[in-house]
Amino acid sequence: MFERFRKPFTPDYDHAQADLQLRSARDRATAGDWTAALYLLQTTGRDWELRSRRLAVLGIAAGHAPHWVDAWEAAIPGDPTVAILRAEGLTELAGAARGAASARHTSAEQFQEFHRLSALAAAAAQRAVELNPDDPYPWVTRIDAMFADGHQRHDDFRIALDGAVARDPFHFEAHLMAVSFLCQKWYGSHEQMFAAARGPAAAAPAGASVCMLPLLAHFEYALREFGFETRAESLAAKMEYFHRPEVIQEIAWCAGKWRAAGEPRLIARGVTLRHWLALANHLSGQDRAGTRTLLAHIGSYLGSTAAYGYFWMRQAEGFEAVSKWARQ
Template sequence: MLGLIKLYTVPKYRRMMKAVAKDAKQRGMGTFDFMETLNQEDMARYLTPPLKPTDVARFGLPADDDITEERLLPEPLRVARDAYRAGEWQPGADLLAGIGTDWDRRSTAVSVLSKAAADDDTALKAWRAARPDDADAAIVHADSLTEVAWQIRSSHRASNVSAEQFAGFRRVLEQADEACQLAADLAPEDPTPWEKRCSIAMGRQYSRDDFREVWAGVMERDPLHVAAHGRAMQYWCAKWFGSHELMWEFAEEGAAKHPKLAWLPLAAAFEMWAADVKNPWQDKRVEQALDTLLPWLDGDGRDAPEARDSRAFAARALVELNRGKEAIEQFRHLGAHADGFVWSYHAFGSVHEFRKIRSRACRLAK
């Protein structure tokens, strides 16, 4: 949700809040209680004036109406996920076996299959019954429990989460932690269980020392693990268990390791923006990160599993730095999918935010 200061001081948001408050009063509800009942499309309708249309076709970009928040997946992973949803576990098992020790791709595949299993565990149960000691099935099970735990908690503010929901959240997260340990025992060389535990650690409110133990487990197995760095940076954010200083320190250390981690300072600037810090994108570390990240995306990183999220962060940063033409190039790669983390913080949804920033890029490029 947008910060309260922004909601009541920026004119367009102030108008929006007046309209929301009026409708809430008619329903006998408080403004923020009413807002909790609205989905992203409902909220977007309150924003006046609406986004002005931009001639995106001029830049070879998909039309606004074609933008979707659905995740764009490589064909083999999409096929495996769809089979999994249909109750067939073998394609997913074959995919993970074929990925082998490509840890970044393995993490992505496990996440996709675990989300499907959290919605329907038919295929997972059959897989585990057929192969009870399969490390691949074990880690999908562990990560699916994490997904279920967050579904129980919901994405609402803590004040709107019931005691029963919190109890269920904690109970299932504890099960997920134990399942990750089993997966780690079955595949001692695999960093994936340790990476997934980084997320569990936030939900279970691990102390900094306890979190560092989990982090060490990842680093011993893959010191360049992309998803793990993303999860860990969230832990070190001020909104969780760190601070702006600790977050930036972690981001800079990660970016110095390899170009595929150069998106971390961009993510740090994004978190600062979300915390209403003034001009975070103008930090010199943002431009330094872009200088490293953009050549990598044009070269060795073009087809990397983390490339889409990296491009989304790059597109946002480039727009904020008034580098519209370069941002347009990243949007061409992103196509019609607003599936990057950087679009997800907006009250009106990923599609709205993607279109808004893309429209700014087009105006700059003119």
């Protein structure tokens, strides 16, 4: 009876998720006060994971509304952070031009624009690398720009990955990019993908975000092997894979190591990783009570959690399905 009176499911799609300081700074910047973004990044310091996430979200805004970055550059010519935002903005536009559909459902015109913008992003990312010698994130942006021609860029990919991890050995975005680049649907294989996920997860200290990367590898594997084109229609086969004992065991290991240093923070990648774990629990049928706790931490913050789209046609549909399961 009470389900009839439950509030409608209204996810929050803001890419900043729980980082309210980031939301405020981005909104002030796009409204004309670019110094808000500058100050936010200055106060972030050398917290590389948080800085990277904030740069990524600001970069989305830079791609679609670059006027505030233009004003920043006019006020501080040659600012290294502006170079990162330029590269991120072009990468965002390249991804938007291609779209999220599989290759067979992507037009030649979409691919052409994806390649054109990716080439511009690659040049901008290289400039950002040169202007930010200590920061690992421009190297990640450089990898991101390689997705348009990755078959010819494996050597460059390795150089860029090495550049990022030389500055931060367990940099989440760098290793996340490696898992994505080396998955079978892009430029690698299942074996390469799992190695890219499990290696840093095993080597990292307790509490590191990279401890959760094997979950993404399992999502990618299930997507590719059990209905790449059909998504939700093949959900039963994908869920059967997640019921395998070895998969359940690895999910539990990842979650345990991630939490071993205390409750992970919500900002940076904290919300996304909670989504991953809630999704893995749902698919494997494990820890419904624990998933309710995860969802209480998440609240309505969805942002863009691409893993839901591996199993449902819309991310919000997956978020709602996991939430309903947890409440049962």
